[in-house]
Amino acid sequence: MGTPRLAVWKFSSCDGCQLTLLDCEDELLALAGKIEIGYFLEASSRQLPPPYDLSLVEGSIATTADLERIRRIREQSRYLVTIGACATAGGVQALRNLASLPEYQAVVYARPEYIDSLDRSTPISAHVPVDLELRGCPIDKRQLLEVITAYLADRKPDIPAHSVCFECKLRGTTCVTVAHGTPCLGPVTQAGCGAICPAYGRGCYGCFGPMGGFNGEGGPNTRALLPLLRRDGVAEADAARLYRTFNAEAPAFAEAARQATEDDG
Amino acid sequence: MTHRTGRLLTVGALARVEGEGALHVSVRGDRVEAVRLEIYEPPRYFEALLRGRTYAEPPDLTSRICGICPVAYQMSACRAIEDACGIVVDGQLAQLRRLLYCGEWIESHTLHVYLLHAPDFLHLPDALALARTDAALLQRGLRLKKAGNEIVEVLGGRAIHPVNVRLGGFHRLPTRAELDHLATVLRQARTDAEDTLGWVAGFEFPPLTVQHELLALTEPDGYAIDSGTPTGALAGPFPLRDFEHRVREHQVPHSTALHATLDGQAHLTGPLARWNLGSERLPAEIRALAAQAGLGPRCVNPFRSIVVRAAEVLWAVTEAQRIIEQYEPPPAPAVPVPPHAGTGYGATEAPRGLLYHRYDLDEAGFVRRAVIVPPTAQNQTAIEADLLAFVEPRLHLDDAELTRQCERVIRNYDPCISCAAHFLTLTVDRS
Numbered sequence: 128m129g130t131p132r133l134a135v136w137k138f139s140s141c142d143g144c145q146l147t148l149l150d151c152e153d154e155l156l157a158l159a160g161k162i163e164i165g166y167f168l169e170a171s172s173r174q175l176p177p178p179y180d181l182s183l184v185e186g187s188i189a190t191t192a193d194l195e196r197i198r199r200i201r202e203q204s205r206y207l208v209t210i211g212a213c214a215t216a217g218g219v220q221a222l223r224n225l226a227s228l229p230e231y232q233a234v235v236y237a238r239p240e241y242i243d244s245l246d247r248s249t250p251i252s253a254h255v256p257v258d259l260e261l262r263g264c265p266i267d268k269r270q271l272l273e274v275i276t277a278y279l280a281d282r283k284p285d286i287p288a289h290s291v292c293f294e295c296k297l298r299g300t301t302c303v304t305v306a307h308g309t310p311c312l313g314p315v316t317q318a319g320c321g322a323i324c325p326a327y328g329r330g331c332y333g334c335f336g337p338m339g340g341f342n343g344e345g346g347p348n349t350r351a352l353l354p355l356l357r358r359d360g361v362a363e364a365d366a367a368r369l370y371r372t373f374n375a376e377a378p379a380f381a382e383a384a385r386q387a388t389e390d391d392g
Numbered sequence: 393m394t395h396r397t398g399r400l401l402t403v404g405a406l407a408r409v410e411g412e413g414a415l416h417v418s419v420r421g422d423r424v425e426a427v428r429l430e431i432y433e434p435p436r437y438f439e440a441l442l443r444g445r446t447y448a449e450p451p452d453l454t455s456r457i458c459g460i461c462p463v464a465y466q467m468s469a470c471r472a473i474e475d476a477c478g479i480v481v482d483g484q485l486a487q488l489r490r491l492l493y494c495g496e497w498i499e500s501h502t503l504h505v506y507l508l509h510a511p512d513f514l515h516l517p518d519a520l521a522l523a524r525t526d527a528a529l530l531q532r533g534l535r536l537k538k539a540g541n542e543i544v545e546v547l548g549g550r551a552i553h554p555v556n557v558r559l560g561g562f563h564r565l566p567t568r569a570e571l572d573h574l575a576t577v578l579r580q581a582r583t584d585a586e587d588t589l590g591w592v593a594g595f596e597f598p599p600l601t602v603q604h605e606l607l608a609l610t611e612p613d614g615y616a617i618d619s620g621t622p623t624g625a626l627a628g629p630f631p632l633r634d635f636e637h638r639v640r641e642h643q644v645p646h647s648t649a650l651h652a653t654l655d656g657q658a659h660l661t662g663p664l665a666r667w668n669l670g671s672e673r674l675p676a677e678i679r680a681l682a683a684q685a686g687l688g689p690r691c692v693n694p695f696r697s698i699v700v701r702a703a704e705v706l707w708a709v710t711e712a713q714r715i716i717e718q719y720e721p722p723p724a725p726a727v728p729v730p731p732h733a734g735t736g737y738g739a740t741e742a743p744r745g746l747l748y749h750r751y752d753l754d755e756a757g758f759v760r761r762a763v764i765v766p767p768t769a770q771n772q773t774a775i776e777a778d779l780l781a782f783v784e785p786r787l788h789l790d791d792a793e794l795t796r797q798c799e800r801v802i803r804n805y806d807p808c809i810s811c812a813a814h815f816l817t818l819t820v821d822r823s
């Protein structure tokens with residue numbers, strides 16, 4: 128087998144997740160020696176023909192043209208990894224799934240008829256089989272490097288499925304909820320970021336989405352967190368909004384937002 | 393960044409921050425009849441999804457418009473919302489915000505200079521090809537870029553979509569040890585930035601002259617980055633609250649990005665505009681180094697924007713050094729910002745140009761309406777005009793070469809659609 132061929136694809140997104148690869152300043156040159164860039168618009172004007180050994184897919188499916196493109200990419204890719212909240216849960220643009228598209232379009236465009244837009248923003252896995260999902264808005268650099276090096280070494284990447292709370296303990300951060308009564312989604316949020324927010328004195332806002340394995344096993348107990356959020360001054364509507372940000376359409380967070388509103392009803 | 397239409401803008405366009413586009417050039421005989429830059433990044437409807445969120449949320453939410461300049465979104469959003477609430481963040485907190493923004497300028501400009509733009513001048517497909525001929529050179533670029541990222545990480549928690557920014561300031565202040573570490577990193581960055589400026593100055597620049605109106609923030613005694621008065625080269629200074637009357641966005645059928653004009657003229661924002669309107673207020677030392685690199689007080693060739701970016705990186709490094717040297721911890725990481733019904737305006741200089749936000753809040757602090765005008769939306773009309781001027785004398789080139797050169801023209805602007813490389817499919821209709 129020759130040098131593995133990497134492809135990076137973009138759908139509806141901010142480019143932050145693919146930028147994470149270019150932000151690996153210390154590792155970039157070493158990586159470039161081990162893997163060949165077959166397709167990566169943000170970094171190169173050279174395109175090599177398919178197939179691609181490792182495809183990283185950023186962004187959600189948001190237009191009719193995307194539907195066709197993601198199928199083609201799947202066919203051309205041996206191993207397909209989705210990167211970030213957009214690709215794994217529809218992203219912040221999935222907030223429109225809860226609203227009416229014509230209303231949204233009227234806010235933004237005088238002539239919405241010019242715009243190709245599906246009425247829902249959906250994750251890649253809703254359309255094609257995905258080999259691995261990397262969480263985060265944006266993804267974490269170390270996790271991305273772990274996926275690539277594991278691929279090169281032909282081993283399973285070590286992507287733990289525990290909550291942000293574990294990472295606070297690892298980092299030695301005092302719990303912001305226990306010590307300061309700061310509302311925090313850490314207990315129900317997937318680890319991976321290194322528990323940044325609590326280390327900066329802020330509650331986690333869930334940008335890595337619900338805790339749990341790739342197939343949804345070991346999902347979070349969001350109901351148990353509700354009374355704690357309430358104690359710390361989060362009203363029902365606020366709790367629903369908290370879950371409805373960057374991972375609003377991840378099933379466990381969508382359900383948690385429903386619980387938050389219905390429990391007080 | 394983005395786009396918008398007949399009404400004032402919207403975020404939907406923003407979404408196409410970077411992304412893909414196409415260029416259509418229709419030619420009749422030896423005349424170019426029309427140039428159309430198409431951006432078909434899918435709309436993400438930010439201006440719509442902000443409605444009904446509380447006033448503390450737009451800094452985090454709008455940062456997701458662009459992973460390449462999230463700090464710019466956070467800073468413009470904070471300024472606009474604080475303005476609506478009647479709060480001005482000043483003193484050391486304002487200095488720390490400026491330091492964070494300098495980090496983004498260093499990181500984002502260096503990314504563009506080394507990884508996206510320089511390969512054009514060296515006739516290479518990408519920066520990794522550069523690594524094969526001159527690894528030390530690319531390493532210098534990556535080290536400089538990393539210095540910018542380290543500032544954003546220390547002040548913001550992480551390099552992309554920082555978590556530490558809030559209305560009124562920050563969640564936590566940097567420690568002295570963290571700032572000392574940055575000071576060490578910046579000493580090397582200073583040398584790297586000077587070398588970078590010298591390097592890009594030696595490139596060959598195809599002739600092209602900007603004919604457009606220019607728009608940038610200006611300040612009485614410094615180079616504007618995180619605040620200032622919108623100022624046009626022809627239009628002169630005007631109050632920020634008049635922005636939407638002067639800069640109008642309109643939708644065009646071929647793009648999800650809205651087009652914009654200033655007083656009805658195509659206008660340009662970004663490095664060239666900032667340089668022409670503000671370089672006289674840079675420290676003498678920076679002006680002298682820029683002059684050595686061939687940059688006078690005016691620069692009207694868009695291909696030279698790479699030199700302006702390098703000079704701006706050098707300035708941002710020295711500005712970051714100054715802020716760290718003069719830093720005294722403020723009494724609290726943030727000043728309180730109680731909600732207030734009203735409208736607020738905020739504009740800052742994203743690396744790619746002026747980024748404007750407006751929010752209408754109700755008395756509980758909920759967002760009633762949000763308007764965001766990103767730099768790429770403003771530059772799109774000017775980019776098309778440049779392409780028109782550029783293509784006509786080059787119609788003898790074959791399609792592949794003409795396409796390559798047109799892509800270079802577009803990359804001069806580092807548009808957020810820049811997805812650096814071949815985001816262009818050129819169709820020449822030679823009827």
Ligand code: SF4
Binds near residue numbers: 141143145211219459
């Ligand atoms: S997940 Fe977040 S960082 Fe990644 S592309 Fe989407 S909006 Fe950007």
Ligand code: SF4
Binds near residue numbers: 316321322323324555
């Ligand atoms: S602590 Fe939570 S919100 Fe903060 S970066 Fe980590 S996952 Fe995202």
